[in-house]
Amino acid sequence: MFRRxxxxxxxxxxxxxxxxxxxxxxxxxxxxxxxxxxxxxxxILSAAPEGVPLAxxxxxxxxxxxxxxxxxxxxHWCVLPFRVLLVLTSHRGIQMYxxxxxxxxxxxxxxxxxxxxxxxxxxxxIAASGHFICVGTWSGRVLVFxxxxxxxxxxxxxxxxxxxxxxxxxxxxxxxxxxxVADMVTADDSGLLCVxxxxxxxxxLIRIPGFGVPCPSVQLWQGIVAxxxxxxxxxxxxxxxxxxxVQINAHARAICALDLxxxxxxxxxxxxxxxxxxxxxxxxxxNGYIExxxxxxxxxxxxxxxxARFCDPSGNSFAVTGYDLTEILRFSSV
Amino acid sequence: MSVRTLPLLFxxxxxxxLYILDQRLRAQNIPGDKARKVLNDxxxxxFNRKFMEELFKPQELYSKKALRTxxxxxxxxxxxxxxxxxMDKVSTFLKDKVxxxxxxxxxxxxxxxxxxTEVPGLIRMFNNKGxxxxxxxxxxxxxxxxxxxxxxxxLYGDRVLKLGTNMYSVNQPVETHMSRGSKNLASRTQENIAxxxxxxxxxxxxxxxxxxxxxxxxxxxxxxxRLNLFTTDEEEEQxxxxxxxxxxxxxxNIQATxxxxxxxxxxxxxxxxxxxxxxxxxxxxxDDLLAMMDEL
Numbered sequence: 001m002f003r004r005x006x007x008x009x010x011x012x013x014x015x016x017x018x019x020x021x022x023x024x025x026x027x028x029x030x031x032x033x034x035x036x037x038x039x040x041x042x043x044i045l046s047a048a049p050e051g052v053p054l055a056x057x058x059x060x061x062x063x064x065x066x067x068x069x070x071x072x073x074x075x076h077w078c079v080l081p082f083r084v085l086l087v088l089t090s091h092r093g094i095q096m097y098x099x100x101x102x103x104x105x106x107x108x109x110x111x112x113x114x115x116x117x118x119x120x121x122x123x124x125x126i127a128a129s130g131h132f133i134c135v136g137t138w139s140g141r142v143l144v145f146x147x148x149x150x151x152x153x154x155x156x157x158x159x160x161x162x163x164x165x166x167x168x169x170x171x172x173x174x175x176x177x178x179x180x181v182a183d184m185v186t187a188d189d190s191g192l193l194c195v196x197x198x199x200x201x202x203x204x205l206i207r208i209p210g211f212g213v214p215c216p217s218v219q220l221w222q223g224i225v226a227x228x229x230x231x232x233x234x235x236x237x238x239x240x241x242x243x244x245x246v247q248i249n250a251h252a253r254a255i256c257a258l259d260l261x262x263x264x265x266x267x268x269x270x271x272x273x274x275x276x277x278x279x280x281x282x283x284x285x286x287n288g289y290i291e292x293x294x295x296x297x298x299x300x301x302x303x304x305x306x307x308a309r310f311c312d313p314s315g316n317s318f319a320v321t322g323y324d325l326t327e328i329l330r331f332s333s334v
Numbered sequence: 335m336s337v338r339t340l341p342l343l344f345x346x347x348x349x350x351x352l353y354i355l356d357q358r359l360r361a362q363n364i365p366g367d368k369a370r371k372v373l374n375d376x377x378x379x380x381f382n383r384k385f386m387e388e389l390f391k392p393q394e395l396y397s398k399k400a401l402r403t404x405x406x407x408x409x410x411x412x413x414x415x416x417x418x419x420x421m422d423k424v425s426t427f428l429k430d431k432v433x434x435x436x437x438x439x440x441x442x443x444x445x446x447x448x449x450x451t452e453v454p455g456l457i458r459m460f461n462n463k464g465x466x467x468x469x470x471x472x473x474x475x476x477x478x479x480x481x482x483x484x485x486x487x488x489l490y491g492d493r494v495l496k497l498g499t500n501m502y503s504v505n506q507p508v509e510t511h512m513s514r515g516s517k518n519l520a521s522r523t524q525e526n527i528a529x530x531x532x533x534x535x536x537x538x539x540x541x542x543x544x545x546x547x548x549x550x551x552x553x554x555x556x557x558x559x560r561l562n563l564f565t566t567d568e569e570e571e572q573x574x575x576x577x578x579x580x581x582x583x584x585x586x587n588i589q590a591t592x593x594x595x596x597x598x599x600x601x602x603x604x605x606x607x608x609x610x611x612x613x614x615x616x617x618x619x620x621d622d623l624l625a626m627m628d629e630l
Binding site: 232244248251252287289293297299301 | 336337338392438439440441443447448450451452453454455456457458459460461462464467470472473474475476478
């Protein structure tokens with residue numbers, strides 16, 4: 001059972017974009033950071049336990065050449081071995097900041113190169129992989145940035161080809177020891193998933209085809225790919241083989257966010273049908289097959305949910321944003 | 335973000351406007367031939383070839399202000415005249431159709447699902463060969479049913495959904511929630527009057543779009559008539575009174591742009607504008623369409 005906790009007020013509201021909530025948990029400092037996007041700005045808030053708001057900051061998309069305003073598509077914290085960076089993706093490029101958003105350390109302008117005039121150019125999909133930050137783009141290319149332990153000497157080290165349609169989301173997990181294990185998944189608007197390994201080099205391991213609907217969110221946990229789709233389904237695949245093992249008819253409308261609580265193997269799905277569901281992932285001890293059970297469903301009345309994240313690594317609390325909602329809703333288990 | 339959204343937005347809002355005008359024309363017992371002429375004039379302006387060509391060009395979405403200007407122009411493409419204030423109200427009303435008391439839209443957790451979505455509540459598990467090995471149900475909290483069939487994409491056909499149909503049919507009373515409307519309008523005004531740094535670019539697009547609109551001059555001795563968007567004159571007056579201060583702008587003289595052709599088009603369009611009940615105060619020369627929009 002979950003109960004509503006104190007909400008955090010937003011100056012403004014959340015845009016109807018998928019994955020429109022990012023959370024940085026800093027238990028050592030008794031702090032949680034929240035990031036929400038609306039139009040050309042991103043609101044970064046910090047809160048103490050119990051949701052007491054502490055500080056807030058607005059970051060703006062860097063304008064470039066071109067007349068139309070640069071809209072932000074996503075904001076996300078990347079936890080790297082020696083530092084945490086806040087990454088902002090927009091229609092112009094990629095901005096990287098220190099974790100509290102105070103200083104911009106890097107700017108990468110997108111190359112609209114061979115985009116047709118009707119093509120929207122943007123970056124979307126952000127994840128940390130070891131000491132790299134991977135960012136997806138409108139063309140399907142995934143940009144890989146090499147991040148030094150400190151300072152602004154960030155370098156674009158390669159571009160990964162695997163998708164033909166705009167990237168929606170990227171998920172990574174620490175490689176379990178071996179180098180050849182799948183540790184990154186990328187998803188796109190066509191529903192295609194690409195599974196990669198990052199060491200010794202970024203290599204495409206397997207493609208999991210779509211079935212006619214976009215895949216806006218993806219997660220990776222212990223070799224299990226969890227993908228959510230525009231038709232309300234959550235599907236679980238074996239990362240190494242790409243085999244579909246579980247299909248959940250989870251929601252009545254498009255799913256807009258997926259999150260993972262790695263310590264407990266809990267998965268959170270949130271959709272435009274106003275529901276948030278929590279699932280427990282596991283493997284059958286006999287045959288190693290992926291299994292899932294439904295833990296909890298929460299109806300966030302009259303809210304077209306657009307972002308949802310766990311607020312602790314065990315999945316005992318979560319936060320939700322909704323389209324046009326001027327606050328971040330918080331829930332914790334009793 | 336998308337450069338193909340404007341036609342959808344324009345045609346959908348335009349369609350809604352037609353439903354409302356149709357309902358109001360009936361409610362006020364406007365003679366059949368006049369009513370038909372009004373709707374005919376508006377529809378033919380909306381679907382005018384040049385206008386459609388301009389509309390379907392890949393372009394960014396207009397701001398609310400710009401779009402309202404286009405609708406205002408459209409509504410006056412006939413012999414009918416609307417009270418400005420009540421038109422603002424109705425645009426709010428258009429957005430606020432199904433709301434509960436705190437202003438949130440009612441999102442039901444029951445009813446038909448979109449085509450392609452299955453009823454939530456089922457978990458299916460497969461083995462390595464793709465064979466289903468287990469089926470579990472879970473409580474999902476809603477009460478949904480699958481769509482009976484896919485809607486038709488043909489020019490004529492059963493759409494299945496009620497989306498796009500007339501919510502204002504003659505038998506249903508049209509509610510006008512005055513107090514809620516004015517509250518919403520006030521809060522929305524804050525957004526609307528914030529300076530838009532790209533106004534100039536937007537207005538150039540708007541000028542081209544409006545240049546594509548064919549104007550039908552009211553023919554012969556036929557007088558224009560006023561259409562009430564609310565059921566009584568009192569409500570119309572109330573709407574005018576509760577209109578937020580910020581929306582009452584001055585009339586400013588307009589200088590058309592340099593472009594020859596645009597000059598002619600805009601001058602012609604300017605001549606068609608007929609503003610009722612507005613205090614006329616001349617001020618120094620305005621820039622361009624921005625001033626014209628401000629007066630709405």
